[in-house]
Amino acid sequence: MKQCGNVIEVRYMRSVPAAIVEKVSAELYVDKRTGEVKEFRHAENRADSKASVAQSLRKLRDLINTNLAEPENALWVTLTYAENMRDAKRLYEDFRRFWQRFRYYLDKHEYPPAEYITAAEPQGRGAWHLHCLFLFPEKAPFIPNADMARIWGYGFTKSKSLQGIDNPGLYLTAYLGDMELSEALRTGNTKGQIAEAEITDAQGKRQKKAIIKGARLRLYPPGFNLYRASRGVKRPEIWQITEAEAQALIHGAPLTYEKTVAITDEAGAIKNIINYRQYNCASKEGGQLDTTEKAIPPENP
Numbered sequence: 585m586k587q588c589g590n591v592i593e594v595r596y597m598r599s600v601p602a603a604i605v606e607k608v609s610a611e612l613y614v615d616k617r618t619g620e621v622k623e624f625r626h627a628e629n630r631a632d633s634k635a636s637v638a639q640s641l642r643k644l645r646d647l648i649n650t651n652l653a654e655p656e657n658a659l660w661v662t663l664t665y666a667e668n669m670r671d672a673k674r675l676y677e678d679f680r681r682f683w684q685r686f687r688y689y690l691d692k693h694e695y696p697p698a699e700y701i702t703a704a705e706p707q708g709r710g711a712w713h714l715h716c717l718f719l720f721p722e723k724a725p726f727i728p729n730a731d732m733a734r735i736w737g738y739g740f741t742k743s744k745s746l747q748g749i750d751n752p753g754l755y756l757t758a759y760l761g762d763m764e765l766s767e768a769l770r771t772g773n774t775k776g777q778i779a780e781a782e783i784t785d786a787q788g789k790r791q792k793k794a795i796i797k798g799a800r801l802r803l804y805p806p807g808f809n810l811y812r813a814s815r816g817v818k819r820p821e822i823w824q825i826t827e828a829e830a831q832a833l834i835h836g837a838p839l840t841y842e843k844t845v846a847i848t849d850e851a852g853a854i855k856n857i858i859n860y861r862q863y864n865c866a867s868k869e870g871g872q873l874d875t876t877e878k879a880i881p882p883e884n885p
Contacts, residue, residue: 585830588649588820590866591751592837594830596859641760644811645753646820647701651719652753653866655746659698659718660756661732666739670710672808678738679714685735686718695725703811705760706803715759719817750866751840760801760810837863 586593606614614621652658663682669675679702690698698718705713718724732741749755804810825833841862847855 585825585833586646586820586822588646588753589651589653590864591646591649591753592834592863592865594827594834594859594861594863596827596857596861598857599855640810641757644701644703644760645757647811647813647817648717648753648756649751650818650820651699651701652717652746655749655752656723657720658746659716659720659724659727660744660746661716661718662742662744663714663716663736664739664741665711665713668709668711669738670712672704672712672805675704675712675714676812679716682736685737689727689731689735690725693725696720696722699814699816701811701813701817703756703760704808708803715756717756750864834863837865840864 586595611623612621663679683700687697690696698720700719701717703715705715707713727743729741729743732743733739746752746755839861842860844857844859846857849855
Protein backbone atom coordinates (compact mmCIF):
# COMPACT_ATOMS: atom_id res chain seq x y z
CA MET A 585 0.00 0.00 0.00
CA LYS A 586 1.32 3.44 -0.96
CA GLN A 587 -0.04 6.80 0.19
CA CYS A 588 0.71 9.86 -1.95
CA GLY A 589 -1.20 12.73 -0.37
CA ASN A 590 -4.88 12.26 -1.18
CA VAL A 591 -4.14 9.35 -3.52
CA ILE A 592 -3.84 5.84 -2.07
CA GLU A 593 -2.60 2.95 -4.20
CA VAL A 594 -3.00 -0.72 -3.32
CA ARG A 595 -1.15 -3.47 -5.19
CA TYR A 596 -2.02 -7.08 -4.41
CA MET A 597 0.10 -10.02 -5.63
CA ARG A 598 -0.67 -13.68 -5.04
CA SER A 599 3.08 -14.27 -4.70
CA VAL A 600 6.11 -11.98 -4.63
CA PRO A 601 8.42 -12.76 -7.59
CA ALA A 602 12.13 -13.22 -6.95
CA ALA A 603 14.61 -10.93 -8.70
CA ILE A 604 16.19 -12.67 -11.71
CA VAL A 605 18.93 -10.12 -12.42
CA GLU A 606 21.54 -8.37 -10.29
CA LYS A 607 23.20 -5.16 -11.45
CA VAL A 608 27.01 -5.29 -11.43
CA SER A 609 27.81 -1.90 -13.00
CA ALA A 610 26.30 0.67 -15.33
CA GLU A 611 27.17 -1.66 -18.22
CA LEU A 612 26.85 -5.21 -16.82
CA TYR A 613 24.37 -7.42 -14.94
CA VAL A 614 24.18 -11.07 -13.81
CA ASP A 615 21.32 -13.33 -14.92
CA LYS A 616 20.68 -15.30 -11.70
CA ARG A 617 18.95 -18.10 -13.59
CA THR A 618 22.09 -19.00 -15.55
CA GLY A 619 24.92 -17.16 -13.79
CA GLU A 620 25.81 -15.38 -17.03
CA VAL A 621 27.21 -11.85 -17.02
CA LYS A 622 25.51 -9.79 -19.73
CA GLU A 623 25.64 -6.24 -21.06
CA PHE A 624 22.80 -3.77 -20.66
CA ARG A 625 21.28 -2.54 -23.90
CA HIS A 626 21.11 1.24 -23.64
CA ALA A 627 18.30 3.14 -25.33
CA GLU A 628 18.98 5.88 -27.88
CA ASN A 629 16.31 8.11 -26.33
CA ARG A 630 13.89 7.97 -23.41
CA ALA A 631 11.00 6.76 -25.59
CA ASP A 632 12.98 3.66 -26.61
CA SER A 633 12.98 2.48 -23.00
CA LYS A 634 9.29 2.28 -22.13
CA ALA A 635 9.92 0.78 -18.69
CA SER A 636 12.41 3.51 -17.76
CA VAL A 637 10.10 6.29 -18.91
CA ALA A 638 7.09 4.78 -17.15
CA GLN A 639 9.06 4.46 -13.93
CA SER A 640 10.30 8.08 -14.05
CA LEU A 641 6.83 9.49 -14.70
CA ARG A 642 5.29 7.25 -12.04
CA LYS A 643 7.81 8.44 -9.44
CA LEU A 644 7.19 12.07 -10.39
CA ARG A 645 3.42 11.58 -10.27
CA ASP A 646 3.67 10.06 -6.79
CA LEU A 647 5.99 12.84 -5.59
CA ILE A 648 3.58 15.53 -6.79
CA ASN A 649 0.53 13.89 -5.22
CA THR A 650 2.37 13.38 -1.93
CA ASN A 651 3.05 17.11 -1.67
CA LEU A 652 -0.19 18.47 -3.13
CA ALA A 653 -2.87 17.25 -0.74
CA GLU A 654 -3.76 20.96 -0.41
CA PRO A 655 -3.42 22.64 -3.85
CA GLU A 656 -3.90 26.12 -2.40
CA ASN A 657 -0.50 25.76 -0.73
CA ALA A 658 1.31 25.50 -4.07
CA LEU A 659 2.22 27.67 -7.05
CA TRP A 660 2.49 26.00 -10.46
CA VAL A 661 4.77 28.11 -12.64
CA THR A 662 6.18 27.42 -16.12
CA LEU A 663 9.51 29.05 -16.95
CA THR A 664 10.24 29.59 -20.66
CA TYR A 665 13.06 31.05 -22.74
CA ALA A 666 12.75 33.96 -25.14
CA GLU A 667 15.52 32.38 -27.22
CA ASN A 668 15.53 28.86 -28.66
CA MET A 669 17.56 27.50 -25.73
CA ARG A 670 18.45 23.83 -26.36
CA ASP A 671 21.15 23.19 -23.74
CA ALA A 672 19.84 20.72 -21.13
CA LYS A 673 22.76 21.37 -18.75
CA ARG A 674 22.22 25.12 -18.87
CA LEU A 675 18.53 24.59 -18.08
CA TYR A 676 19.15 23.36 -14.56
CA GLU A 677 22.02 25.79 -13.96
CA ASP A 678 19.68 28.66 -14.86
CA PHE A 679 17.10 27.25 -12.46
CA ARG A 680 19.67 26.99 -9.66
CA ARG A 681 20.40 30.70 -9.97
CA PHE A 682 16.70 31.51 -10.27
CA TRP A 683 16.00 29.57 -7.08
CA GLN A 684 18.56 31.63 -5.17
CA ARG A 685 16.91 34.84 -6.35
CA PHE A 686 13.42 33.47 -5.64
CA ARG A 687 14.32 32.52 -2.06
CA TYR A 688 15.70 36.02 -1.53
CA TYR A 689 12.44 37.48 -2.90
CA LEU A 690 10.36 35.38 -0.50
CA ASP A 691 12.49 36.39 2.46
CA LYS A 692 12.45 40.09 1.49
CA HIS A 693 8.63 40.09 1.32
CA GLU A 694 8.35 38.05 4.57
CA TYR A 695 6.70 35.12 2.79
CA PRO A 696 7.18 31.60 4.19
CA PRO A 697 10.02 29.51 2.75
CA ALA A 698 9.20 27.08 -0.06
CA GLU A 699 10.30 23.72 -1.43
CA TYR A 700 10.25 22.85 -5.14
CA ILE A 701 9.60 20.08 -7.64
CA THR A 702 10.72 20.85 -11.21
CA ALA A 703 10.15 18.91 -14.42
CA ALA A 704 11.72 19.69 -17.80
CA GLU A 705 9.61 19.69 -20.97
CA PRO A 706 11.28 19.65 -24.42
CA GLN A 707 9.50 21.50 -27.22
CA GLY A 708 9.16 20.26 -30.77
CA ARG A 709 11.46 23.05 -32.00
CA GLY A 710 14.17 21.95 -29.56
CA ALA A 711 13.78 24.57 -26.82
CA TRP A 712 13.17 23.72 -23.16
CA HIS A 713 10.44 24.70 -20.72
CA LEU A 714 10.62 24.08 -16.99
CA HIS A 715 7.46 23.30 -15.01
CA CYS A 716 7.85 24.21 -11.34
CA LEU A 717 5.78 23.46 -8.26
CA PHE A 718 6.61 25.78 -5.38
CA LEU A 719 5.31 24.22 -2.14
CA PHE A 720 4.53 26.34 0.92
CA PRO A 721 3.64 25.28 4.51
CA GLU A 722 0.48 27.42 4.28
CA LYS A 723 -1.58 29.12 1.59
CA ALA A 724 0.78 30.16 -1.21
CA PRO A 725 1.35 33.93 -1.53
CA PHE A 726 0.22 35.80 -4.61
CA ILE A 727 3.25 36.70 -6.72
CA PRO A 728 2.61 38.94 -9.75
CA ASN A 729 3.68 37.37 -13.02
CA ALA A 730 5.79 40.47 -13.73
CA ASP A 731 7.79 39.78 -10.57
CA MET A 732 8.18 36.09 -11.43
CA ALA A 733 9.39 36.92 -14.96
CA ARG A 734 11.87 39.46 -13.60
CA ILE A 735 13.27 36.94 -11.10
CA TRP A 736 13.55 34.31 -13.85
CA GLY A 737 15.12 36.72 -16.31
CA TYR A 738 15.28 34.51 -19.43
CA GLY A 739 11.81 34.79 -20.94
CA PHE A 740 8.12 34.50 -20.18
CA THR A 741 6.59 32.85 -17.12
CA LYS A 742 3.08 31.42 -16.72
CA SER A 743 1.24 30.63 -13.50
CA LYS A 744 -1.77 28.30 -13.35
CA SER A 745 -4.19 27.20 -10.66
CA LEU A 746 -4.47 23.58 -9.52
CA GLN A 747 -7.77 24.07 -7.73
CA GLY A 748 -10.36 21.39 -8.45
CA ILE A 749 -7.85 18.80 -9.72
CA ASP A 750 -8.22 15.57 -7.71
CA ASN A 751 -5.10 13.88 -9.11
CA PRO A 752 -2.59 16.68 -9.83
CA GLY A 753 0.28 14.24 -10.35
CA LEU A 754 -1.48 12.56 -13.25
CA TYR A 755 -2.62 15.93 -14.63
CA LEU A 756 0.85 17.50 -14.58
CA THR A 757 2.86 14.52 -15.85
CA ALA A 758 0.66 14.37 -18.95
CA TYR A 759 2.43 17.56 -20.09
CA LEU A 760 5.75 15.72 -20.14
CA GLY A 761 4.73 12.82 -22.35
CA ASP A 762 1.90 13.88 -24.63
CA MET A 763 2.00 16.48 -27.40
CA GLU A 764 -0.79 18.48 -28.99
CA LEU A 765 -1.53 17.26 -32.50
CA SER A 766 -0.91 20.72 -33.99
CA GLU A 767 2.62 20.86 -32.51
CA ALA A 768 3.32 17.26 -33.55
CA LEU A 769 2.31 17.95 -37.15
CA ARG A 770 4.35 21.17 -37.21
CA THR A 771 7.50 19.37 -36.04
CA GLY A 772 6.97 16.04 -37.83
CA ASN A 773 6.77 14.11 -34.54
CA THR A 774 3.61 12.15 -35.39
CA LYS A 775 4.38 8.61 -34.18
CA GLY A 776 1.92 7.47 -31.52
CA GLN A 777 -1.75 7.08 -30.65
CA ILE A 778 -4.06 10.04 -31.25
CA ALA A 779 -6.43 10.78 -28.38
CA GLU A 780 -8.50 13.62 -26.95
CA ALA A 781 -7.43 15.38 -23.76
CA GLU A 782 -8.42 18.41 -21.71
CA ILE A 783 -5.76 21.12 -22.05
CA THR A 784 -5.35 24.31 -19.99
CA ASP A 785 -4.48 27.28 -22.21
CA ALA A 786 -2.40 30.35 -21.34
CA GLN A 787 -5.49 32.09 -19.91
CA GLY A 788 -6.23 29.16 -17.58
CA LYS A 789 -9.25 27.97 -19.58
CA ARG A 790 -9.74 24.25 -20.14
CA GLN A 791 -10.59 22.95 -23.58
CA LYS A 792 -10.48 19.60 -25.34
CA LYS A 793 -7.77 19.12 -27.95
CA ALA A 794 -6.32 16.26 -30.00
CA ILE A 795 -3.00 14.92 -28.70
CA ILE A 796 -0.50 12.22 -29.62
CA LYS A 797 0.19 10.15 -26.52
CA GLY A 798 3.87 9.75 -25.66
CA ALA A 799 5.10 11.82 -28.61
CA ARG A 800 7.12 14.20 -26.43
CA LEU A 801 9.09 11.37 -24.81
CA ARG A 802 11.14 10.97 -27.98
CA LEU A 803 12.55 14.48 -27.50
CA TYR A 804 14.28 13.69 -24.19
CA PRO A 805 18.01 12.88 -24.50
CA PRO A 806 19.04 9.44 -23.13
CA GLY A 807 19.91 9.41 -19.45
CA PHE A 808 18.24 12.78 -18.85
CA ASN A 809 16.62 13.36 -15.45
CA LEU A 810 13.06 14.43 -16.14
CA TYR A 811 12.56 15.98 -12.70
CA ARG A 812 14.31 17.25 -9.59
CA ALA A 813 13.14 18.17 -6.09
CA SER A 814 14.48 20.09 -3.12
CA ARG A 815 15.60 18.28 0.00
CA GLY A 816 12.55 19.11 2.10
CA VAL A 817 10.01 17.60 -0.31
CA LYS A 818 8.06 14.71 1.24
CA ARG A 819 8.31 11.20 -0.21
CA PRO A 820 5.45 8.67 -0.54
CA GLU A 821 4.82 6.31 2.38
CA ILE A 822 4.82 2.59 1.53
CA TRP A 823 3.71 -0.32 3.72
CA GLN A 824 3.45 -4.08 3.22
CA ILE A 825 0.20 -5.11 4.91
CA THR A 826 -2.74 -7.48 4.45
CA GLU A 827 -5.77 -6.72 2.27
CA ALA A 828 -7.99 -6.41 5.36
CA GLU A 829 -5.60 -3.91 6.94
CA ALA A 830 -5.45 -1.91 3.69
CA GLN A 831 -9.25 -1.66 3.48
CA ALA A 832 -9.40 -0.46 7.09
CA LEU A 833 -6.93 2.32 6.28
CA ILE A 834 -8.75 3.38 3.08
CA HIS A 835 -11.89 3.96 5.21
CA GLY A 836 -14.40 4.69 2.46
CA ALA A 837 -12.33 6.55 -0.14
CA PRO A 838 -13.83 5.93 -3.62
CA LEU A 839 -12.12 3.58 -6.07
CA THR A 840 -10.96 5.62 -9.10
CA TYR A 841 -8.96 3.03 -11.07
CA GLU A 842 -8.45 -0.74 -11.10
CA LYS A 843 -6.45 -3.16 -13.25
CA THR A 844 -5.76 -6.89 -12.87
CA VAL A 845 -3.00 -8.73 -14.74
CA ALA A 846 -2.47 -12.51 -14.88
CA ILE A 847 1.12 -13.70 -15.38
CA THR A 848 1.28 -17.00 -17.29
CA ASP A 849 4.04 -19.37 -18.38
CA GLU A 850 4.60 -20.71 -21.90
CA ALA A 851 1.99 -23.44 -21.34
CA GLY A 852 -0.63 -20.88 -20.31
CA ALA A 853 -0.64 -21.79 -16.62
CA ILE A 854 -1.19 -18.83 -14.29
CA LYS A 855 1.94 -18.16 -12.23
CA ASN A 856 0.86 -14.96 -10.52
CA ILE A 857 -2.00 -12.46 -10.34
CA ILE A 858 -1.41 -8.75 -9.77
CA ASN A 859 -4.28 -6.43 -8.86
CA TYR A 860 -3.70 -2.66 -8.85
CA ARG A 861 -6.22 -0.21 -7.34
CA GLN A 862 -6.22 3.53 -6.81
CA TYR A 863 -8.40 5.43 -4.33
CA ASN A 864 -8.76 9.21 -4.08
CA CYS A 865 -9.54 10.75 -0.70
CA ALA A 866 -10.09 14.17 -2.33
CA SER A 867 -13.22 12.73 -3.98
CA LYS A 868 -14.82 11.88 -0.65
CA GLU A 869 -17.68 13.98 0.66
CA GLY A 870 -16.18 16.76 2.72
CA GLY A 871 -13.16 17.40 0.54
CA GLN A 872 -9.51 16.50 0.79
CA LEU A 873 -7.85 14.18 3.27
CA ASP A 874 -6.96 15.94 6.51
CA THR A 875 -3.23 15.45 6.94
CA THR A 876 -3.86 14.83 10.66
CA GLU A 877 -6.00 11.83 9.67
CA LYS A 878 -3.70 10.23 7.12
CA ALA A 879 -3.55 6.46 6.89
CA ILE A 880 -1.52 4.95 9.75
CA PRO A 881 -0.45 1.32 9.30
CA PRO A 882 -0.79 -1.21 12.12
CA GLU A 883 2.30 -1.99 14.16
CA ASN A 884 4.47 -4.79 12.79
CA PRO A 885 2.45 -5.26 9.57
